[in-house]
């Protein structure tokens with residue numbers, strides 16, 4: 001049984017963008033370049049169409065017809081980049097907590113997905129997550145799941161950028177019932193994925209333990225032929241490291257390297273249980289890494305050696321992973337946790353400082369998922385993907401170091417305005433692009449159905 005779609009809701013279209021010709025942001029503070037993280041007094045930043053045509057320019061005066069956004073008491077920053085999630089899983093948030101990854105996957109998540117994760121589930125759950133992410137300052141996300149053309153459509157309707165990575169497993173999946181049917185599914189996805197400047201298609205192999213060497217190699221070849229990225233969970237748990245060693249006489253990252261995967265279009269998600277050699281391998285390779293600290297902590301998977309990966313020059317972005325194993329998509333929390341966890345496990349209060357965490361959540365996250373030339377920093381000619389964070393709050397006053405505030409004190413709910421490709425997706429803490437009340441009503445209907453089924457299943461066992 002797949003979730004039954006509300007046909008009218010499922011068929012909703014991308015609303016027309018009625019953005020004014022020119023938006024001029026004035027006053028406040030600005031952090032334009034996360035590679036240096038300097039915060040400066042802000043004069044004027046101009047959005048024309050989808051691009052930034054001036055960033056912190058002193059000479060700009062707003063004219064008649066301009067939409068002027070006063071940012072007094074606020075900080076303007078690049079939009080946050082969630083470099084790894086499974087957005088539709090917000091519909092399974094809270095279904096199972098406080099269990100280990102293997103039980104969580106095999107006893108709860110895989111059976112629930114097999115039963116419910118049809119096209120409508122993916123569309124609705126991704127739309128819900130895109131709204132949650134927009135409201136907490138995320139402007140781009142990399143998503144790995146099933147029926148990904150519908151995830152792409154949902155993100156586009158909300159107005160966020162998505163790197164939509166179609167899931168690949170050797171075991172039956174919600175959109176490829178027969179083992180090995182993933183190839184047909186990938187072909188259909190690549191043909192049907194919406195053509196939009198907000199959408200980049202990609203592929204997502206679940207893991208080296210659920211994808212054979214042949215599948216991994218074929219997926220990488222397909223990614224190269226189609227000019228798209230390939231994502232994969234790698235070395236998430238100690239069990240995986242032992243299992244891959246048993247099956248292939250190699251550690252997980254070494255195994256993938258031997259298959260030729262650690263190239264510039266490859267992103268390794270988690271990278272928790274790495275040997276010294278694997279840390280070197282990932283740092284030297286063109287591949288990127290995504291750190292998901294809250295999910296790793298919640299499932300007790302371990303702590304990725306992020307400070308060491310960064311010290312050796314690896315490119316590392318930050319991800320929430322799915323809402324069912326986090327249990328929210330707030331990248332502000334993820335930045336704070338990444339920094340605190342690195343300090344704890346290294347017994348070093350200088351490890352992964354606020355600026356390093358900010359860079360991972362913006363520019364390096366964008367680079368890690370193939371969007372570095374478009375977003376992640378604020379510069380003339382780059383896409384206008386930015387957030388305005390309201391510092392007029394008790395927990396953000398006074399301000400001595402704004403970058404520290406962003407990582408250690410701010411929350412997603414402090415984001416006042418969000419622009420993606422020049423379009424204002426959030427205005428004064430409200431989503432402008434979709435009807436959020438109608439969306440929540442649809443989610444409640446579907447979750448009631450899921451809840452009934454899960455209770456009935458538990459009663460039978």
Ligand SMILES: [Zn+2]
Pocket residue numbers: 084085086233269321322
């Ligand atoms: Zn994941």
